[in-house]
Amino acid sequence: MKKLVVLGAGTAGTMVANRLSKLLDMDEWQITMVDQDPVHYYQPGYLLIPFGMYSRKDVVKPKHYFVPRGAKLIVSPIERIEPDHNRVFLANGTTLDYDFLIIATGADIHPEETPGLAEEEWGKSIHTFYSLEGALTLAEKLSTWEGGRLVVNVVENPIKCPVAPLEFLMLADWYFHERGIRDRVELIYATPLPGAFTKPVSSKMLGELLVQKGIKVEPEYMIERVEPDAKKIISYDEREIEFDLLVSVPLNMGAPVIGKSGLGDELNYVPVNKYTFLSDAFANIFVLGDASNAPASKAGSVAHFAVDTFGENFVRYIRGQELLPLFDGHANCFLESGFGKGLLIDFNYETEPLPGRYPLPGIGPFTLLEESEVNHWGKLMFRWMYWNLLLKGQELPLSATMSMAGKWKA
Amino acid sequence: MATRVIAGKTVQVNEEGFMTNPAEWDKEIAVELAKEEGISELTEAHWKVIEFCRESAKTSGKAPTLRQITTGAGVSTKELFALFPKGPAKKVARIAGLGKPEGCV
Numbered sequence: 001m002k003k004l005v006v007l008g009a010g011t012a013g014t015m016v017a018n019r020l021s022k023l024l025d026m027d028e029w030q031i032t033m034v035d036q037d038p039v040h041y042y043q044p045g046y047l048l049i050p051f052g053m054y055s056r057k058d059v060v061k062p063k064h065y066f067v068p069r070g071a072k073l074i075v076s077p078i079e080r081i082e083p084d085h086n087r088v089f090l091a092n093g094t095t096l097d098y099d100f101l102i103i104a105t106g107a108d109i110h111p112e113e114t115p116g117l118a119e120e121e122w123g124k125s126i127h128t129f130y131s132l133e134g135a136l137t138l139a140e141k142l143s144t145w146e147g148g149r150l151v152v153n154v155v156e157n158p159i160k161c162p163v164a165p166l167e168f169l170m171l172a173d174w175y176f177h178e179r180g181i182r183d184r185v186e187l188i189y190a191t192p193l194p195g196a197f198t199k200p201v202s203s204k205m206l207g208e209l210l211v212q213k214g215i216k217v218e219p220e221y222m223i224e225r226v227e228p229d230a231k232k233i234i235s236y237d238e239r240e241i242e243f244d245l246l247v248s249v250p251l252n253m254g255a256p257v258i259g260k261s262g263l264g265d266e267l268n269y270v271p272v273n274k275y276t277f278l279s280d281a282f283a284n285i286f287v288l289g290d291a292s293n294a295p296a297s298k299a300g301s302v303a304h305f306a307v308d309t310f311g312e313n314f315v316r317y318i319r320g321q322e323l324l325p326l327f328d329g330h331a332n333c334f335l336e337s338g339f340g341k342g343l344l345i346d347f348n349y350e351t352e353p354l355p356g357r358y359p360l361p362g363i364g365p366f367t368l369l370e371e372s373e374v375n376h377w378g379k380l381m382f383r384w385m386y387w388n389l390l391l392k393g394q395e396l397p398l399s400a401t402m403s404m405a406g407k408w409k410a
Numbered sequence: 411m412a413t414r415v416i417a418g419k420t421v422q423v424n425e426e427g428f429m430t431n432p433a434e435w436d437k438e439i440a441v442e443l444a445k446e447e448g449i450s451e452l453t454e455a456h457w458k459v460i461e462f463c464r465e466s467a468k469t470s471g472k473a474p475t476l477r478q479i480t481t482g483a484g485v486s487t488k489e490l491f492a493l494f495p496k497g498p499a500k501k502v503a504r505i506a507g508l509g510k511p512e513g514c515v
Contacts, residue, residue: 156477194497220497222476224488236491266481 001030002318005088005098007078008255009035011043011391012289012303013104014066018393019311021068031071032096034088038063038075041132042386044300047164047336049135050142051175058383059132066391078105081261083282100284100318103263103270105255107160107290107298113251114155116226125231126246129168130160138247142175147184148244153233154191155223155251160290160298163345165189165249166196166206167336173213174338187214190221190233190241199352202345205369209337252298254291269293274349275325277310286310296329296349304390305330308400330402332358334379342375344368348402356407360397368407417442421507428503428510432467435507443505449494452505456493459483463506473503473511 004020006013017033024031045059067073076092081101088096109130111118117126127141128134150172152165159165169187176182189196189210196207196217210217224236232242254268263270263281270287271280274294279285288306290298296306309326317323329349336342344366345353357365366375389396411422411430417438422430427446429435440460444452452460462483466474476499480487494501499511 194500222487222491236487237495266477 002028002099003097004029004031004100004102005096006031006033006102006104007081007088008104008106008289008291009033009063009066009073010040010104010106010289011300012106012291012307013102014040014063014391015304015307015393016102016104016288016310017071018066018068018391019307020314021071022393023311023315026070031068033067033071033073034078034090034096035063035073035075036077036091040066040391042383044161044386045383046129046132046135047161047167047171049132050129050138050168051171052139052143056132056136061387068393078255078257080257081263083261083263083285086284098284100286100314101282103258103279103285103287103291104289105258105291107252107254107269109250110253111248111250113253114223114226114248116228117155117248117250119226119228121226121228121231121246125244126226126228126248128248128250129164130249130252141245142172145245147176147181149186149188149242150245150247151188151190151233151241151243152247152249153221153223154193154249157192158298159249159252161333162198162297162299163333163335165191166210168247169210169215170213170338171336173215177339186216188216188218188241188243190218190223190235192220192222194219197353199347201355202347202353202369205355206343209343209371213338252290258291265293273323273325274329275327276313276323277306277327278323286314294327294329296327297331297333299331299333300386300390301332302330304396305332305398305400307393308395326401328401330400332398334375334382336376336379337371340376341371341373342377342379343371344375344378346402346407351402351404351407354407359406365406424509426510429507430509432464432507435464439507440505443507447494447501447505449501449505453493455485455489459485459490459493459502460506463502463508467506467508473499473506473508475499475511 006017040061040063042059045054048054076090079089079091081088086098123137127138176185195203197203222236223233226233232240234240258264259268270292272287272292277286289303296302306327313323332346334342334344347353355369358368359365413420414423421434424430490498503511
């Protein structure tokens with residue numbers, strides 16, 4: 001029996017285990033998944049919780065629902081990886097040997113890395129929606145908040161789902177309109193980026209949308225510390241922003257076990273080939289999802305397209321064929337823009353998000369970089385697809401690599 | 411690809427004014443680019459960071475991120491902001507003749 005160990009049973013780990021269980025001969029392969037948490041979280045849903053659109057039950061399911069036939073899930077923290085000896089030590093005392101290792105341990109928030117952030121005001125006037133508990137606490141806070149200055153701050157990039165802070169602000173604009181207090185709320189976005197978003201075309205178009213919605217952007221803002229008692233944030237270049245309510249996207253880092261095992265970079269992400277996900281250091285280790293240093297978005301859609309190309313490549317690899325540079329950095333994100341509308345962006349390593357139409361037989365076309373109601377429905381429909389198709393490794397009617405069809409060259 | 415003349419040399423640049431061929435760079439170019447970025451004089455502390463970034467890019471093929479600079483060059487984030495105000499990673503990459511640090515979309 002060949003042994004394949006998958007560390008992390010989140011979005012990427014679950015998808016890849018399911019996909020490979022279909023592609024590999026399960027009489028010859030033993031697939032073992034490891035995760036410290038028995039619950040699978042639908043992380044895209046966290047965004048909608050603060051506004052009462054989703055609750056806890058919408059975003060959790062037991063992980064064992066998604067373990068493919070013939071594979072095994074061990075629920076335990078991971079103690080250490082020894083890549084030189086092809087083995088993994090688990091906190092429950094188990095040692096797992098492997099022929100191939102897939103690391104899918106994701107990324108998580110580290111509010112403790114920013115002085116003052118997770119101290120006495122944490123959960124009171126300082127919140128995050130980047131964890132389930134955080135999103136639920138923020139929902140409570142928002143439901144009784146009387147208005148004031150709401151500051152959304154991204155501590156440092158890369159972050160999971162780079163569009164989520166923008167969506168949060170646009171949904172907040174809608175939410176406070178509905179509550180009849182929008183005139184008493186000031187919305188500010190303090191971001192390390194030079195504008196609303198990374199690449200020129202989308203940054204301009206999204207920036208204009210924020211202006212229309214009365215959301216102010218404070219660009220190139222690198223936070224140094226929070227002064228929780230004075231209720232202000234201070235940047236390295238000493239720009240102070242006062243807040244009544246701070247919604248933080250704390251520093252994101254890969255799993256501590258990656259650093260402890262000597263596999264990570266300065267943020268505990270594992271260096272990989274960005275087209276194949278093969279580790280730079282070990283020929284039998286692949287890294288999927290947020291855990292790698294590939295310069296693609298840390299997002300479920302990227303993990304999905306990555307798994308699509310990886311499955312085929314892995315089968316070649318175990319037959320002794322070389323890996324093909326199949327993954328192009330494709331990402332495809334619905335953005336909630338409030339008032340029942342949404343946007344869609346579609347891009348890859350080479351092509352920035354462009355306006356146009358995204359064709360999808362039967363449902364689309366969706367509008368790219370432009371608000372429409374169909375995009376909002378696309379986003380809500382996605383949760384069903386996630387639980388029922390995506391995690392189980394089913395093919396979706398979407399191409400894994402990006403297509404220029406329908407896009408307007410800006 | 412556009413070209414421009416900096417410190418008497420013709421070099422290739424992209425639409426955002428970043429040099430695209432690190433081999434065309436030299437110290438005189440750095441001094442000129444620094445002036446354009448509002449830094450009138452490059453001190454020893456500046457050069458230490460610039461040289462770290464050049465070395466780092468030589469092995470990785472791309473300009474280092476802010477965090478890679480602070481961990482690798484032994485300079486605090488605060489000092490880095492004092493040396494290259496507002497967006498130090500981007501600023502030092504441009505002065506060092508490297509591409510723009512890869513943002514995550």
